[in-house]
Amino acid sequence: MSRQFRIAPSILSANFAKLGQEVTDVVASGADIIHFDVMDNHYVPNLTIGPLVCESLRPITQAIIDVHLMVKPVDRIIPDFAKAGANMITFHPEASEHIDRTLALIKESGCKAGLVFNPATSLSYLDYVMDKVDMILLMSVNPGFGGQKFIPETLVKIRAARQRIDASGRDIWLEVDGGVKIDNIAEVARAGADVFVAGSAIFSAGKGADPHRYDSVVAALRAELAKVA
Numbered sequence: 001m002s003r004q005f006r007i008a009p010s011i012l013s014a015n016f017a018k019l020g021q022e023v024t025d026v027v028a029s030g031a032d033i034i035h036f037d038v039m040d041n042h043y044v045p046n047l048t049i050g051p052l053v054c055e056s057l058r059p060i061t062q063a064i065i066d067v068h069l070m071v072k073p074v075d076r077i078i079p080d081f082a083k084a085g086a087n088m089i090t091f092h093p094e095a096s097e098h099i100d101r102t103l104a105l106i107k108e109s110g111c112k113a114g115l116v117f118n119p120a121t122s123l124s125y126l127d128y129v130m131d132k133v134d135m136i137l138l139m140s141v142n143p144g145f146g147g148q149k150f151i152p153e154t155l156v157k158i159r160a161a162r163q164r165i166d167a168s169g170r171d172i173w174l175e176v177d178g179g180v181k182i183d184n185i186a187e188v189a190r191a192g193a194d195v196f197v198a199g200s201a202i203f204s205a206g207k208g209a210d211p212h213r214y215d216s217v218v219a220a221l222r223a224e225l226a227k228v229a
Contacts, residue, residue: 003194005225007218008033008066008175010199012048019053020060026202027063029214030222035177035197036067036086043072043095044143051077051084058085066135068116068177070143071095075102082109090114090137090175093125103132114175118143119151123160130168135195136161140188141178150179155191162192182220189228196221 009031014022023034036054041047054065067086071077072095081089089106093115096102106113114135115125119142126136138157141148158176165172175195176188185196198221205217 003189005189005222005228006032006173006195007202007221008035008195008197009202009214010035010037010177010197011203012037013199013203015203020057022203023057023061023063026214026218027061030218031063031202031214033064033066033195034061035199036065037199038067038069038071038077038081039143040071043092044070051080054081054086055084064088066090066175068137069095070116073097075105078102078105079109082106082111086111088112088114088135090116090135092116092118092143093121094118099125100129100132103129107132114173116143117157117161119154119157123157123164126164130164130170130172133172135173135175136165137175137177138193139178140176140180143178148179150181150184150188154178155187158188158191158193165192182217182224185221186224186227189225196225 009026039046039048064087066088067081069091074091074095089111093099103113112134114133116137118139140150140154161174173195174193176193177197180196180198181201202217
């Protein structure tokens with residue numbers, strides 16, 4: 001059975017002076033998911049956006065809002081993002097004292113749940129919670145900043161995560177975040193990913209006068225994915 005590929009632009013690279021329009025335009029251009037990078041200047045060395053931004057964007061799009069929490073501790077803010085309209089919430093195992101409890105909190109709040117793995121974080125955190133995750137997010141850069149280069153060793157980890165998913169028999173999305181662009185997205189897909197976070201690859205490459213200026217970038221990403229059997 002062929003996998004369904006989903007493109008998830010990260011608004012970290014969008015123009016925040018007109019964020020609502022950026023979200024509307026990128027979804028109109030064919031994006032499937034809006035990826036929210038939430039950083040706290042504690043777990044990662046940067047500070048970004050909170051639940052109020054999610055709440056303000058929720059009424060203007062039907063797209064899935066995928067909230068990636070790079071915050072520690074993580075439990076306190078989960079209900080806030082759920083209430084603000086998030087559809088999926090992922091977090092780093094290092095940011096939770098009790099991973100099973102945090103996954104349950106996300107589910108109880110009405111969202112799908114996932115775990116995020118930094119480049120050097122072991123997939124062994126999945127050993128006892130595969131029945132509780134809807135998505136596995138692999139970082140292909142070290143978290144904290146956009147515009148970084150893809151770490152090639154991540155491909156080995158993507159293959160290992162895909163094997164775990166296939167062995168589980170569960171419908172778990174495998175998302176990759178960091179340095180994904182037109183010239184490597186097919187390779188990432190072949191390794192086993194099916195959700196692709198692209199920030200600067202879409203928002204920086206799509207500048208122009210056309211209100212749907214991201215059409216060509218999203219189309220080029222999809223054209224590369226079409227090459228993957």
